Amino acid sequence: MKFKEIAKLLEAEVFSTDEQMEREISCAFGSDLISDILMCTKEPTLLLTGLTNPQVIRLADMIDILGIVFVRGKKPTQELIEMANERDLPMISTAFTLYKSSGILYNNGLRSCKI
Amino acid sequence: MGSEAAKSDNYAEYWACSPALESRGKVLVTNPPEPEMQLDFTIEAKDYIKTGRASSEIKLFLKKLGVNPDVLRRVAVACYEAEINVTAHSNGGTVQALIYQDYILAIFEDKGPGIEDIEQAMIPGFSTADELAREMGFGAGLGLPNIKKNSDLLYIKSAVGINTYLAVIILFEDKQDV
Numbered sequence: 462m463k464f465k466e467i468a469k470l471l472e473a474e475v476f477s478t479d480e481q482m483e484r485e486i487s488c489a490f491g492s493d494l495i496s497d498i499l500m501c502t503k504e505p506t507l508l509l510t511g512l513t514n515p516q517v518i519r520l521a522d523m524i525d526i527l528g529i530v531f532v533r534g535k536k537p538t539q540e541l542i543e544m545a546n547e548r549d550l551p552m553i554s555t556a557f558t559l560y561k562s563s564g565i566l567y568n569n570g571l572r573s574c575k576i
Numbered sequence: 577m578g579s580e581a582a583k584s585d586n587y588a589e590y591w592a593c594s595p596a597l598e599s600r601g602k603v604l605v606t607n608p609p610e611p612e613m614q615l616d617f618t619i620e621a622k623d624y625i626k627t628g629r630a631s632s633e634i635k636l637f638l639k640k641l642g643v644n645p646d647v648l649r650r651v652a653v654a655c656y657e658a659e660i661n662v663t664a665h666s667n668g669g670t671v672q673a674l675i676y677q678d679y680i681l682a683i684f685e686d687k688g689p690g691i692e693d694i695e696q697a698m699i700p701g702f703s704t705a706d707e708l709a710r711e712m713g714f715g716a717g718l719g720l721p722n723i724k725k726n727s728d729l730l731y732i733k734s735a736v737g738i739n740t741y742l743a744v745i746i747l748f749e750d751k752q753d754v
Contacts, residue, residue: 493713494714494718495712495713495716496716496722497716497718499656499718500653500718500725503649514624514712515624516627516628517713519628519656522631522632522635522636523628523632
């Protein structure tokens with residue numbers, strides 16, 4: 462599934478370029494705990510989270526994150542957007558909860574990442 | 577991975593070691609040979625903006641050396657968790673990354689206050705992180721377990737009221753299932 466299709470399904474606001482939104486996403490993971498995310502992601506994955514501090518972007522230095530969906534209406538700051546741009550990391554923001562967002566994507570065929 | 581904990585009057589120790597390092601692990605940590613390359617960083621207490629930079633740079637450095645992606649991920653996760661621990665729980669400290677032909681030894685030393693009970697700190701879910709750390713998404717109580725899971729050797733020596741010394745070794749050969 463392309464990242465732009467994910468943005469459409471989640472009625473999300475996009476903070477990235479059209480080119481970045483063409484990125485193919487094959488699996489996803491959702492959590493608000495840094496250690497959980499570090500422990501569970503063993504393949505390139507989409508991250509759904511309500512965290513919007515710089516450590517979320519720092520995570521992408523450690524593990525393969527293909528893009529970030531901020532849930533519950535959380536929006537990245539300008540600082541975060543700049544950090545993400547430096548790392549070619551596309552981001553979107555949805556008003557839906559983590560549960561609802563995950564459910565919608567799962568029902569549309571986006572599988573859970575390997576843990 | 578075998579592990580053992582020991583306690584003396586002044587400090588407590590914890591060892592966990594994969595079978596691959598059973599015979600030489602302790603020597604590599606207690607009396608490290610001259611490394612081929614070394615990186616040094618300071619880690620500030622409670623600086624949740626900068627923390628993680630050292631781990632990023634260590635990973636990037638190893639990537640340039642051609643270390644395989646799975647090993648890179650394990651080094652990054654183990655170092656990042658240890659770096660966060662120094663930021664969240666100590667009065668600041670340092671990390672030294674000693675790089676050898678077939679492994680990395682990363683040594684995290686802080687300025688206290690030490691770990692009350694290492695065995696307890698190793699239990700997944702146990703956390704003493706404060707509100708600030710939790711708001712940032714830390715404090716899951718998975719830091720030390722995550723370090724153990726992603727390393728080939730973990731050694732902790734801590735003296736309450738003094739400091740904590742944490743060393744990890746990660747071998748560069750690919751390990752399929754961690």
